[in-house]
Amino acid sequence: MLPATTPQPPYYAVIFTSVRTDGDNDYGEMAQQMLELAAKQPGFLGFESARQDIGISVSYWASHEAIKAWRENILHRQAQSRATDWYKAFRVRVCRVEREYGF
Amino acid sequence: MLPATTPQPPYYAVIFTSVRTDGDNDYGEMAQQMLELAAKQPGFLGFESARQDIGISVSYWASHEAIKAWRENILHRQAQSRATDWYKAFRVRVCRVEREYGF
Numbered sequence: 001m002l003p004a005t006t007p008q009p010p011y012y013a014v015i016f017t018s019v020r021t022d023g024d025n026d027y028g029e030m031a032q033q034m035l036e037l038a039a040k041q042p043g044f045l046g047f048e049s050a051r052q053d054i055g056i057s058v059s060y061w062a063s064h065e066a067i068k069a070w071r072e073n074i075l076h077r078q079a080q081s082r083a084t085d086w087y088k089a090f091r092v093r094v095c096r097v098e099r100e101y102g103f
Numbered sequence: 104m105l106p107a108t109t110p111q112p113p114y115y116a117v118i119f120t121s122v123r124t125d126g127d128n129d130y131g132e133m134a135q136q137m138l139e140l141a142a143k144q145p146g147f148l149g150f151e152s153a154r155q156d157i158g159i160s161v162s163y164w165a166s167h168e169a170i171k172a173w174r175e176n177i178l179h180r181q182a183q184s185r186a187t188d189w190y191k192a193f194r195v196r197v198c199r200v201e202r203e204y205g206f
Binding site for chain 2: 049
C-alpha cells in the first residue's frame, strides 16, 4: 500500500478512527467487502488504512454528495448497524482537503 | 491510545501518510520528540497515529495559523530537513474538519 494518489485540492476526506472490540466477529470479511464496494462508488478517490493501538482509515471523495451517497448505501448501512460488534469507540470526521504536498 | 477528543467543528486536521525507509535512522526518537513538541504548540488539539504497511498520523489544530506556526517551528524544520532519511514517500493533506460524529 502506498499513500493514495489524489487530484488537486479541493476534495474531501473522511477520517475514521476506531478502537476494535475483542474477536473478529466477521470484521475482516466485512471490512474487505466495504472497501471493495466503496471503491466502486461515484466520486471515490482513494483509501489509506493502518491499525496499531487504534485504527485510522481515510477515504477520499470528490464531493459531499459522494460521501452522502456512500453513507446511505444500503449494504454500507447494514454494516454500520453492526458497529458496536466491531468497535469499542469510533470517530468519523468529514473534512475538506484544502492543500496537499509531499513526494 | 484512544481517538482524539476534539471540539465542535470547524477545526483543522493535518493527515500525514507515509512509507518508511529501512532502518531506524533516529526516527523513533525524533518522532517522539516532535509529538511532545507539537502537543505544546498553541492551537494543538490532538493526535492519532497508526502504522502497518503505511503510516497514518493525524494532528488536529484550532486554526490555519496554528498549523503554519508548527510547520515553521525551528526544531520541526530541522526534522523536516531529514525527511528523506525516514520516508520513501509521504503526503501531507491540510483539511478543514466540517463534521464529526461517533461514540
